[in-house]
Amino acid sequence: MSTYTITVEPVGREVECDEDQTILDACLRAGVWLPHSCTHGTCATCKVDKLDGEVDLGEASTFALMDFERDEGKLLTCCAKPREDVTIEADLDVDEDLEVHPVQDFTGTVLVLEDIAEQTKRLVVELDREIGFNAGQYMKFTVPAATVDGAEVGEVDRTWSIASPPGETTRLEFHIRNVTGGRGTDGWVFASLAEGDQVRLSGPYGRFVLKTSDDKHAILVGGGTGVAPLKSMVRHALEAGEYDGDLTLYAGGRTRAWLYDVATFRELEEQYEEFTYRPCLSDETPEEVEASGDDPHAYAYGMVTDVIESDHERLGGCRGYLCGPPAMVDAALKTLMSRRLFPRDIFREDFFDESDKNSSGLKSPLIKR
Ligand SMILES: Cc1cc2nc3c(=O)[nH]c(=O)nc-3n(C[C@H](O)[C@H](O)[C@H](O)COP(=O)(O)OP(=O)(O)OC[C@H]3O[C@@H](n4cnc5c(N)ncnc54)[C@H](O)[C@@H]3O)c2cc1C
Ligand code: FES
CATH class of the missing domain: 3.10.20.30 (Beta-grasp domain)
Structure with missing residues (x-):
């Protein structure tokens, strides 16, 4: 070679x-x-x-x-x-909040693989050695070769965001949503991967990271498993005392069955006055929540964008961190800009998959990824 x-x-x-x-x-x-x-x-x-x-x-x-x-x-x-x-x-605008951790290869053992919400699993991997990363970054997994529809297909890479904080250096948590027909999820994580299995992964990658030098109010918006890197940021900010500003987490799901880690975020909210948690239900009403015996006031109703709009007249001076399916990220971006948040203060992580390669889903270069 x-x-x-x-x-x-x-x-x-x-x-x-x-x-x-x-x-x-x-x-x-x-x-x-x-x-x-x-x-x-x-x-x-x-x-x-x-x-x-x-x-x-x-x-x-x-x-x-x-x-x-x-x-x-x-x-x-x-x-x-x-x-x-x-x-x-290259335009090497190295961010002062981004500590450069060289990418390395790791092997890991699957410690936990559990259902946490509708079509969603938590995967916890114990690495063979320590890793350094910034809150918000992601790892690349090697999806093993397989037989699909009778044909042999080779290894592929799939990327999943780290949901645990950087202080946990050998045990990484991931939140993975199933995609029907997807090679890495439907064909592996949700099909054959099991606790005790060995996995290969590399990282860390990405520049969607919490600006720890900041003291601006961080508006964190996650759709589905888009909450993963935001959970890493929130835990890093609160538990390690690495952020001086307030943080508000908007977590969107269709119904309560699609939300996860609600109790964890509520506990953090109780413990840290600078943190606010806003779980948002787009397809469930307060009446339905109450009828099931749950507290209807514990949730906000509508799309995350609707809830942000009714919560805030203006967001100038804040920072936006948006993560999840590209359509949700786009909608949240428009909402934050309509509330006077400058593009330079908005950061996004789009969960692109293979189908996005064939679409013109590219966004404004003004917005930092
Ligand atoms: C930076 C980053 C971080 C991410 N973090 C997370 C995370 O924390 N959690 C999470 O759940 N997801 C995350 N994702 C998404 C994740 O990487 C995968 O895209 C997702 O899990 C689906 O992978 P898959 O292999 O199952 O599906 P894929 O094999 O990518 O297929 C996805 C869909 O596209 C279709 N498809 C496949 N090939 C083509 C093609 N050539 N043309 C058209 N359609 C096609 C499939 O049938 C399927 O419906 C992240 C993505 C990025 C970019
Ligand atoms: S990082 Fe190369 S196209 Fe996205």
Whole structure:
């Protein structure tokens, strides 16, 4: 196998990259930070200029890397593999809140795999050694080769956000929603994965992280398992005392059956006056909640966006952290902006899947991923 040198401008750092390795992977493993979000050719966050050298552009979505951009010599570092020595120029806006933890490979043992909500599991993995990460980052799992509809299919990677705080360095928690027909969920986590199994994973990835240098009111909005990285942020902020501002968590679900960790968040709310928890039910009414014997005042009603709008006239001076299905993240983004939150103060993590590669779901470059 051939190995090539990647030169990263404007910093002039040089990194060795195998021919079957992406430029992003080589750089992150060498501790050279490059902007990225989905790591699957969908979001365009990792787009850079190629100044010199030949690459294989890989499986970049035609929406994330348009034909004219390919002609101009742009590439997505999460997809591109070198075919000779390559020089790239990247916008290296390294965030002061982002401690750069080089990506590493780990093996882990599944300690817990339990149902926590409708179509949702909690996965807890004990790693073979310690990991450093920022609250909000994610890991990539190797989904094993399998037989699908009688055909052999190879390994694939799937990304799931870390829900536990950085202080827990060997035991990582994940929240995983089943996607019908999905290779990693329907075909693995919800089909055959069991407690005691060994898994392979790498990380940490992503720049959706809690700005711990801040004291702005953090408005955290999670749809479904979009709560995962927000739980890591909330626990890190409160339990480790790593945040000086207030935090409000909006967690959206259709009914109570789709929400999880409600008791955990309520306990945190009791314990820390700076934390507010707003579980939002879009398809259940106060009457239905009361009829089942539960306290109707313990929930808000409507989509998370409706609840935020009725809670706040203005959100200027706050920070927004949005996570979950791309459509929900988009809707929440519009709501926060309508309440005077500047785009520069809004951060998003879109849970793109394979189907998003074929859609033009790209968002404004003004919004940080
Ligand atoms: C940064 C990041 C963090 C994430 N964190 C989480 C998390 O914490 N929890 C969580 O539940 N999810 C998370 N996700 C989503 C997760 O990575 C997976 O996309 C999701 O779990 C589904 O994976 P899958 O392999 O089961 O489905 P996939 O195999 O990706 O399939 C998804 C859907 O697309 C269809 N499909 C497959 N291939 C194609 C194709 N070529 N064209 C059109 N349709 C296709 C499938 O039939 C299925 O309906 C995250 C995503 C990102 C990008
Ligand atoms: S990180 Fe490369 S396209 Fe999303």
